[in-house]
Amino acid sequence: MTQVNVYRGRTTVLPVSLSYDVSNDVITSEIRVARNPTAELIATWTVDYKTDGTDGELILTLDDVITAQITETLGYMDIKRITAGEPVPVFDDPIQVVFKDSVTA
16 A cells, blocks of 8 residues: 545545454554654544454544545555554555545535
């Protein structure tokens, strides 16, 4: 995954498939204006397991109410996994997020 498109005023659902069991882990994901954790926060994904987490299947969601308020055109996201009390990255590099306008009202 190199880029994620988020449309303002639309709910964005992003399936993420990991190759390992995350059922006992805490998973979080944020979108920020720059590639660091102190940069301004744009939005926080809601993270759910697609099943029970043992298959590594996640669903990240941004509600349309949240996306409608985003004014930035570009951001960066990653996924943080806390396993056995230790925070570990899921991806090697942050993923670029492009915010786009929708045509249909």
